[in-house]
Amino acid sequence: MSSVAVVSSENMDEKQQSVSTPVVQATHTKVNLLGMSRTELEKFFEDLGEKKFRAGQVMKWIHQYFVTDFAEMSNISGKLREKLEKICEIKAPEVVHRNYSKDGTRKWVFRVGDGEGSLVETVLIPAEDKTGARKTLCISSQVGCALDCSFCSTGKQGFQRDLTPAEIIGQLWMANYSYMEDVPVAERERTVTNVVMMGMGEPLLNYDAVLSSMQLMLDDFAYGMSKRRVTLSTSGVVPKIDQLAQDIDVALAISLHAPNDELRNELVPINKKYPLQQLIAACQRYLAKDGNESARRHVTIEYVMLDGVNDQPEHAQQLLKLLKNLPSKINLIPFNPFPHAPYGRSSRNRIIAFQKTLSDAGFVCTIRQTRGDDIDAACGQLVGQVADRTRRAEQWKKKVAQQQEILRTQG
Numbered sequence: 370m371s372s373v374a375v376v377s378s379e380n381m382d383e384k385q386q387s388v389s390t391p392v393v394q395a396t397h398t399k400v401n402l403l404g405m406s407r408t409e410l411e412k413f414f415e416d417l418g419e420k421k422f423r424a425g426q427v428m429k430w431i432h433q434y435f436v437t438d439f440a441e442m443s444n445i446s447g448k449l450r451e452k453l454e455k456i457c458e459i460k461a462p463e464v465v466h467r468n469y470s471k472d473g474t475r476k477w478v479f480r481v482g483d484g485e486g487s488l489v490e491t492v493l494i495p496a497e498d499k500t501g502a503r504k505t506l507c508i509s510s511q512v513g514c515a516l517d518c519s520f521c522s523t524g525k526q527g528f529q530r531d532l533t534p535a536e537i538i539g540q541l542w543m544a545n546y547s548y549m550e551d552v553p554v555a556e557r558e559r560t561v562t563n564v565v566m567m568g569m570g571e572p573l574l575n576y577d578a579v580l581s582s583m584q585l586m587l588d589d590f591a592y593g594m595s596k597r598r599v600t601l602s603t604s605g606v607v608p609k610i611d612q613l614a615q616d617i618d619v620a621l622a623i624s625l626h627a628p629n630d631e632l633r634n635e636l637v638p639i640n641k642k643y644p645l646q647q648l649i650a651a652c653q654r655y656l657a658k659d660g661n662e663s664a665r666r667h668v669t670i671e672y673v674m675l676d677g678v679n680d681q682p683e684h685a686q687q688l689l690k691l692l693k694n695l696p697s698k699i700n701l702i703p704f705n706p707f708p709h710a711p712y713g714r715s716s717r718n719r720i721i722a723f724q725k726t727l728s729d730a731g732f733v734c735t736i737r738q739t740r741g742d743d744i745d746a747a748c749g750q751l752v753g754q755v756a757d758r759t760r761r762a763e764q765w766k767k768k769v770a771q772q773q774e775i776l777r778t779q780g
């Protein structure tokens with residue numbers, strides 16, 4: 370599920386402002402330490418003839434104090450600092466635009482890659498919860514996406530490339546740093562409380578980079594986040610869900626969006642390869658693995674509400690049946706239309722009725738709040754700057770219009 374997308378420079382919202390990145394710019398021959406896992410960094414220091422524990426020290430400087438200048442790493446000897454300066458760098462993706470909304474939502478546009486590179490977005494959404502102020506960062510894993518979900522602006526742009534671990538973790542680094550820029554190094558702390566791998570791209574199709582980035586998120590020498598607060602959201606790459614179960618314990622979300630195969634084949638085409646029965650079984654296996662672990666108590670089901678398409682009473686009934694043996698929480702997402710989107714947003718009443726059906730059956734079912742409207746950063750499909758003129762979209766527009774007509778004539 371993508372809540373962010375690539376935007377072209379010409380289409381930038383005028384409220385976005387160019388900024389210069391504070392990160393050290395260095396030559397390409399230098400090794401970027403930002404995306405390295407603890408194991409990789411330990412090996413790096415051992416190869417330099419240094420002790421392994423240097424890895425933990427440097428990780429804390431990078432990920433907990435947001436330092437990019439080796440000269441500031443005061444518990445590292447001057448000689449080693451000089452050596453590191455020569456051969457390494459700590460380099461997050463370049464921030465080309467940033468917007469901070471009045472409601473606390475923050476959005477960054479990063480340039481990744483050499484030269485003009487590509488642009489990706491990251492969004493931070495604040496909320497109050499039982500434990501206090503929550504700050505949830507929605508992180509991208511790929512530039513574009515190959516999966517072409519019919520309601521998704523990212524999918525319409527095709528796939529460009531996978532992000533590297535430094536480009537993935539760099540989004541979290543920069544979001545934290547944005548609160549600490551003016552804070553003295555010794556007083557800096559991590560501010561982002563939750564991460565969802567739910568931005569642009571299908572994270573399970575960039576498996577290794579996403580896995581090592583999530584390991585850094587959980588690592589006490591880096592972000593030390595609770596496994597319950599790191600969520601991977603997938604459209605349903607079944608074999609990789611099984612692999613994930615073996616490799617890391619994080620929360621799992623499924624971009625479901627349809628309660629039957631026929632509709633899901635249209636909305637989320639990967640369903641043709643891994644139909645619902647297989648997907649639900651994979652979720653059950655994921656929860657069964659280390660079932661007592663707190664991150665695996667339930668799966669979050671993401672369901673975007675598309676007017677007249679998947680929001681009817683029968684769809685709610687089908688969803689109840691589908692999920693009856695899967696511990697799950699359901700998150701209804703009001704669709705955020707982008708230009709030429711083939712769908713509209715379900716009415717508030719329709720969404721509430723849908724929620725009631727699910728809640729009455731005993732499911733925890735929430736409606737996602739739309740946030741950050743003043744910077745074009747609402748959840749769901751937020752960019753709205755990508756023109757979707759594909760033939761497929763046109764066909765869908767017609768189909769949706771026909772369905773709405775049928776509903777109207779049925780009263």
Ligand code: SF4
Nearest residue numbers: 370371514518521524
């Ligand atoms: S998996 Fe589907 S919803 Fe997610 S980014 Fe790709 S096309 Fe969009």
